[in-house]
Amino acid sequence: MASRGGTARRVPENDTTIAYVQADGLAVMKMVKHCHEEAASNMDIAQGALLGLVVDNRLEITNCFPFPKTPDESMDEDEYQLAMMRRLRRVNVDHFHVGWYQSADVGNFLSSPLLESQYHYQTSIEESVVVIYDTQKSSRGFLTLKAYRLTPQAIELYKEGEFTPEALLKLKVGYENLFTEVPIVIKNSALTNIMMSELAELVPEEEGSKFLDLGTASVLETQLRCLMDRVDELNQEAIKFNRYQQLLSRQQQEKHRYMQKRAQENSARAAKDEAPLPEEDISKLFRPHPVPPRLNPMLIAGQINTYSQHIAQFCSQSLAKLYITQGLQNAKEINSSP
Structure with missing residues (x-):
């Protein structure tokens, strides 16, 4: 997982928002290339460091480099990142x-x-922010690049x-307010925009216009399978918490019976x-059961919510495409009939 080493330019204490x-096009292309290479080779998660600077209330991302993927455990990720940043500094890069x-x-x-x-x-x-790049959705023509910060x-x-239910209720934390999304914009230089305009004129007209593609079964099937897996995991977490509640209730009943019996014997x-009879420490006789952490179920619930939103959006778009193609097909049949 990503480590946190490195030198950073801090914003003033009174202006941390x-x-x-703002990401440079070159940095975005580096991220996209790295993520797709990892997804195509071994379906592993691609991670890397973001470099840049803070200007007023704008975070500029001007460069990036991937984290090493090596089985050699002797390599220190922090040392690797520091070495990379030293080399970039020598060539006058942020x-x-x-x-x-x-x-x-x-x-x-x-x-x-x-x-x-x-x-x-x-x-x-x-x-600092974390930028999430969705490889699957981007491969279907929708560039998905989002930046998040912890609340x-x-x-x-x-x-x-402490990830107990009491701590979550005290801080009012749920999967909805774990992260806050920061708007992200991509900025290119004037020369890059000119080159992209010239390249756009070279693209054939029939390319990039297949908006009525109905081959959506594979995407929907993948998302439904992932949703089913997350629901099964959440069900297992619910079973663990219900078992804890049953043990806690049984322990409370045993403690109550013990104290009643003790009071009768003393009477x-x-x-x-x-x-x-001498006083005994009730906490030693009835040791409290460990509370199962609620962080993992909360994260699974957040994943279920995200998958549900994507499926709902995807299905609504697919239904709209089906109705449009049905209208086009009916019009074609009417025009072709004598």
């Missing part, structure tokens, strides 16, 4: 660490390792390290002018 993220990026597939980026990594980044590099409630929750001894 990042209004939006070398301030402003966050990291990760590839994702629809909603599976929401996980405990990502939360932990972003917590370390944001507590050491105040203005103050999520940082406080992780700082305390009987008092009636015989005997000394009461």
Whole structure:
């Protein structure tokens, strides 16, 4: 998982709000290339460091480099990142660490390792963001690049390290307010825009216009399978929590019966002018059961919500395409009939 090493330019204490993220086209293309290469080779998650600087309330991403993928455990990721930034500094490239990026597939980026990594980044590099690139959706023609930051409630929750139901209720933390999305814009130089305009004129007219593609079964099937897996995981977490509640209720009943029996024995001894039984530590006799952490179920619920939103959006678009193609087919049949 991403580490948090590196030198960063900090914003002043009274101005820590990042209004939006501005990414250079070159940095975006590097991220896209790295993520698709990892997805095509071994279906692994691609991760890398983001470099840039902070200008007023704007976070500029001007460069990036991937984290090493090597089985050699002797390599220190922090040392690798520092060495990369030193070399970039020598060639006059922005070398301030402003966050990291990760590839994702629809909603599976929401996980405990990502939360932990972003917590370390944001507590050491105040203005840092995590950029999520969706390889599957982008491969179908929809560039999906989103930047996220942890909310103050999520940082406080992780700082305390208590993921019990009481802690979640106290801080009012749910999967809806774990992350806050920061708007991201892509900016190219004037020369790059001129070149892209010339390239657009070279693209054949029939290319890039297949908006009525009805081959959506594979995408919908993949998302439904992922949704079913997440629902099964959430069901297992619910079973664990229900079992904990049953054990807690049974322990409370046993404790109540023990205290009643103890009171009756002391009353009987008092009636015989005997000394009461010595006080015993109830907490040692009835040790509390460990509360199952609620962080993982909350993250799974967030993944289910993301998959559901994508499926609803995807199905609505597919239905619209079906109705449009049905109208076109009916018009074609009417025109072709004598």
